[in-house]
Amino acid sequence: MSARVTALPPMKSWSNSNSQRASRPELCRQAMKDLLFNPNGRIAKRRFWQGVVLVTVVAVIKRGMEIKLPGAMDNGLGIIALLLTVGLVYANICIFAKRFHDAGTSGWWIIAVWFAKFFTFIIMFALFGGLFLGSEGTALLEAVMEGWATADEAQLTQASRRLVDLLFPLIILSYVVNGVLAALVVGSLPSDPAANIHGPPPGDGPETFN
Structure with missing residues (x-):
């Protein structure tokens, strides 16, 4: 009576499978790094939204900590917040530049986006600032002006921090709206369906991940 022997899969296939599982996190990290810190190439609209949401959430949290923890910002956290701000600005440039590239235009249009954001901030504070300040805000503005005129640093700092605290909801809202x-x-810019000077259409290169 002959025994049936079941052949085991080649060791190479097991090794390849383990290698693929092990490299998956590394591929995701590399893709995220490329999304946030590489200004070259193109990205699809889905990847663009992923980057925008991530950067906006981090920016809102950072700004909230700066407002609510002013004392901590005077110490080591202030340096960390500054470095994080630089990183967020650069990530914002990279994300928007690649989306402009995908539309077949220059990434320098990010400058127009910044100007638009600046004017949006001004309009929102002009329209809704009074709703958040109220009568207390008016008194605080007078205290700020008085502290500025008399060089009273303590009064100026205290009144300014209270003003920012009153405007905190509007500041966060303006970040999100912007x-x-x-x-x-x-x-909403239409993607260039063909390869252009910035690379092939998104999905044809290694920058896309799920």
Whole structure:
């Protein structure tokens, strides 16, 4: 009576499978690094929105900590916040530049996005600032001006921090509104269906991941 022997899969296939599982996190990290810190190439609209949401959430959290923890910002956290700000600005440039590249235009249009965000901030504070300040805000503005005129640093600092605290909801709202509006406008740009000077259409290269 002959025994049936079941052949085991070649060791090479097991090794390849383990290698693929092990390299998956590394591929994701590399893709995220490329999304946030590489200004070259093109990205699809889905990847663009992923980057915008991530950068906006981190920016809102950072700004909230700066407002609510002013004492901590005077110490080591202030340096970390500064470095994080630089990183967020650069990531914002990279994300928007690649979306402009995908639309077949120059990434320098990010400058127009910044100007639009600046004017949006001004309009929002002009329209809604009074709703958040109220009578206390008016008194605080007078205290700020008085502290500035008399060089009273303690009064100026205290009144300024209280003003920012009153405007905290509007500041956070303006960050979100600015991010959404910019993403809607730039994200709606039609993609160049063919390869252009910035690379092949998104999905044909290694920058896309799921």
